[in-house]
Amino acid sequence: AQRVTQPEKLLSVFKGAPVELKCNYSYSGSPELFWYVQYSRQRLQLLLRHISRESIKGFTADLNKGETSFHLKKPFAQEEDSAMYYCALHAGNNRKLIWGLGTSLAVNP
């Protein structure tokens, strides 16, 4: 079955500390993975796509097919990074995304 797992509901770190939000997926084919972010009371917006291999707002994410993971990392967290982060998987020919339950990141001063 196709599934996305974000094991942490809440992650709390101090400003300047490294942060890693975990995402594991289950899919036998070639996945396309995304990280979306939702700041307080705002719409969801795309943060990263694995195919772009880009760094956005200091965040990076590498697809590890061996571990079926797509963890989101940032070396030095900022208070403005506090948000809900969702990992999503596109698998197959249909156009739906499969979503994780989200991780709420709190960056404390």
Added chain:
Amino acid sequence: DAGITQSPRYKITETGRQVTLMCHQTWSHSYMFWYRQDLGHGLRLIYYSAAADITDKGEVPDGYVVSRSKTENFPLTLESATRSQTSVYFCASKGGGSQETQYFGPGTRLLVL
């Protein structure tokens, strides 16, 4: 991001009433989606549409109806609202190519009393 809008942004209604949430996008995207967002459940897909006059059920379609008579509009109707439908509803759209990025509306907060 201003290309996809939702109305109303906030709605209070009573159990048993019919409610329609509107979604409009200006990109002529083929695909449109309706999600509900609830604590502990993340985002759940209600319905989606691949093109005008083509709709399909998502994970949690019961109690909802959609239509897509025009590419740019994708209204979601709660035929007889229930308290369990109290939620934040997000509409999203994406183009028809291989790019899978979905673009989200600002959301509608619905309270069913």
